[in-house]
Amino acid sequence: MLHTLSIGELGESLSSRRLSSVELTRHFLARIERLNPALNALITLTGDRALAAAAAADARRASGEKGPLLGIPLIHKDIFCTDGVRTSCGSRMLDNFVSPYDATVVTRLKAAGAVMLGKANMDEFAMGSSNETSYYGPVKNPWDLTKVPGGSSGGSAAAMAARLAAYTTGTDTGGSIRQPAALTGVTGIKPTYGRVSRYGMIAFASSLDQAGVFARSAADAAVVLQAMAGFDPKDSTSIDAPVPDYHASLNAPLAGLKIGLLREFFEGLEARNAALIHDALKIYRSLGAETVEVSLPHLPMSVPTYYVVAPAECSSNLSRFDGVRFGYRCSEPKDLLDLYTRSRGEGFGAEVKRRIMTGTYVLSAGYFDAYYLKAQKVRRLITDDFRAAFAQVDLLIGPTTPTPAFAIGAKIDDPVTMYLNDIYTIGANLAGLPAMSLPCGFVDELPMGLQLIGPHFSEAKLLNAAHRFQESTDWHRRSPRGYE
Amino acid sequence: MSLTRQDVAKIAHLARLSITEQEMPVYVTSLSSIVNFVDELSRAQTGDVLPMAHPLDGQHQRLRADEVSESDNREKYQSNAPQVQAGLYVVPRVIE
Numbered sequence: 001m002l003h004t005l006s007i008g009e010l011g012e013s014l015s016s017r018r019l020s021s022v023e024l025t026r027h028f029l030a031r032i033e034r035l036n037p038a039l040n041a042l043i044t045l046t047g048d049r050a051l052a053a054a055a056a057a058d059a060r061r062a063s064g065e066k067g068p069l070l071g072i073p074l075i076h077k078d079i080f081c082t083d084g085v086r087t088s089c090g091s092r093m094l095d096n097f098v099s100p101y102d103a104t105v106v107t108r109l110k111a112a113g114a115v116m117l118g119k120a121n122m123d124e125f126a127m128g129s130s131n132e133t134s135y136y137g138p139v140k141n142p143w144d145l146t147k148v149p150g151g152s153s154g155g156s157a158a159a160m161a162a163r164l165a166a167y168t169t170g171t172d173t174g175g176s177i178r179q180p181a182a183l184t185g186v187t188g189i190k191p192t193y194g195r196v197s198r199y200g201m202i203a204f205a206s207s208l209d210q211a212g213v214f215a216r217s218a219a220d221a222a223v224v225l226q227a228m229a230g231f232d233p234k235d236s237t238s239i240d241a242p243v244p245d246y247h248a249s250l251n252a253p254l255a256g257l258k259i260g261l262l263r264e265f266f267e268g269l270e271a272r273n274a275a276l277i278h279d280a281l282k283i284y285r286s287l288g289a290e291t292v293e294v295s296l297p298h299l300p301m302s303v304p305t306y307y308v309v310a311p312a313e314c315s316s317n318l319s320r321f322d323g324v325r326f327g328y329r330c331s332e333p334k335d336l337l338d339l340y341t342r343s344r345g346e347g348f349g350a351e352v353k354r355r356i357m358t359g360t361y362v363l364s365a366g367y368f369d370a371y372y373l374k375a376q377k378v379r380r381l382i383t384d385d386f387r388a389a390f391a392q393v394d395l396l397i398g399p400t401t402p403t404p405a406f407a408i409g410a411k412i413d414d415p416v417t418m419y420l421n422d423i424y425t426i427g428a429n430l431a432g433l434p435a436m437s438l439p440c441g442f443v444d445e446l447p448m449g450l451q452l453i454g455p456h457f458s459e460a461k462l463l464n465a466a467h468r469f470q471e472s473t474d475w476h477r478r479s480p481r482g483y484e
Numbered sequence: 485m486s487l488t489r490q491d492v493a494k495i496a497h498l499a500r501l502s503i504t505e506q507e508m509p510v511y512v513t514s515l516s517s518i519v520n521f522v523d524e525l526s527r528a529q530t531g532d533v534l535p536m537a538h539p540l541d542g543q544h545q546r547l548r549a550d551e552v553s554e555s556d557n558r559e560k561y562q563s564n565a566p567q568v569q570a571g572l573y574v575v576p577r578v579i580e
Contacts, residue, residue, distance in 0.1 A: 100557060237540075353511075357511065371522060377528075379535075432540055
């Protein structure tokens, strides 16, 4: 079946002309038509554009062009601006917004010959850990339709788990790629801050946001990240440094690799979940890696730090939605203040308003020092802890999430409980580090994720370690029942 | 620390958000619990630690040459506007 093939295998079929991109695209579009209604993973379908892009990719191949992503179908998270296609960010505020330009991620993948099938559902403005805050309704987890897929990139993760595309894109501000990847049993990578351009990626918290990939495997993720990464003068924090060949180092031996087990991640972790991580460590030891326990004493502060820094940046970024130039406008505003407050009050959902208000509060006169400045100082302490750890070890390892996927509705009324879902993922964002989640087993028949965190710009090493793990395990090959 | 209705109303005004009567008690409760949660930060010993605004230390703000890099796309951009007239964005009267 075409949807079970890797990007490499699909590329071989396409280049040998056993398969055309149009056929492959039709296959995925048919799967989306059949499977998406129950999942709600996609909120905009672009079938006609996809078939046109596929025909163009076939023509490029016929004229001798090659490329690992040429003619391969994907789904973009609806946070990436797509020229001429609605870009809603999961919000009523942008329900009517047709982007007039492409995000750099979209431009780069288009140039590589990617075929966009549609746009993925997401938590509104990427604020959520369950995909329940979307204006377009919750996404269901293909492993159990009563469970959340995680968030905020829940649609991208569910679509990957259901094999509705060869790969999908996502963004990760506090775990929004890794947490849903873990809860849906797929591979996800959040690169180093600045590795992938943020241009045209609707901003949530600008010092934390980073784009990445969901894929069937680390090897597939390496191919996609290769095309996405690199300097972009349009993003003021883009890193001007060469991108290594991620594919070339996938098979490097792990002998001598030092892996640090994050002690703080195991405090209070349920025994069955901890056992999966210890099983993974055994595999790494059998591959020649050394494992040592390390401690990051300030890491437990990462959730409160994040829930000051991220809302502060969000309150500033989302001030652009004013009902004047684009987006939702309330009906019959009586004056300019009424236009602003009602357009924003009606256009934003409950969680987005909560975060804007949290951010406004921590930045307001009298509270700035106690909250925002304090959080920025603790952010440095956490970052220094990571730096000290990476002086001893090459990679850090731990669980991605404290539990497998939880029931839809279980946590949505209690924001602090919901925020604690991100307890293991937020540290990497605060420190700007690259990190991955890999399927590592099941608890209660639901997938769990193994998290790898590396020093800045260590994506090649992370992908290498992930690929070697996936050569020794088959968790990443499992598909939910009904989606095989 | 607990926020009052008046606190939330003030924050909402600063953030230019209208909050309905039904929403108000939910925000009073949830914002109070969030503020209590992040109060945990006060326990951290930060002494003379420098605040960190950006995850990659030592990165400097790039400047670009002061040259025209965008062409005129006014019509395309304004096609997303709620109300335009003669190429201008229309809002309620501001000056009487």
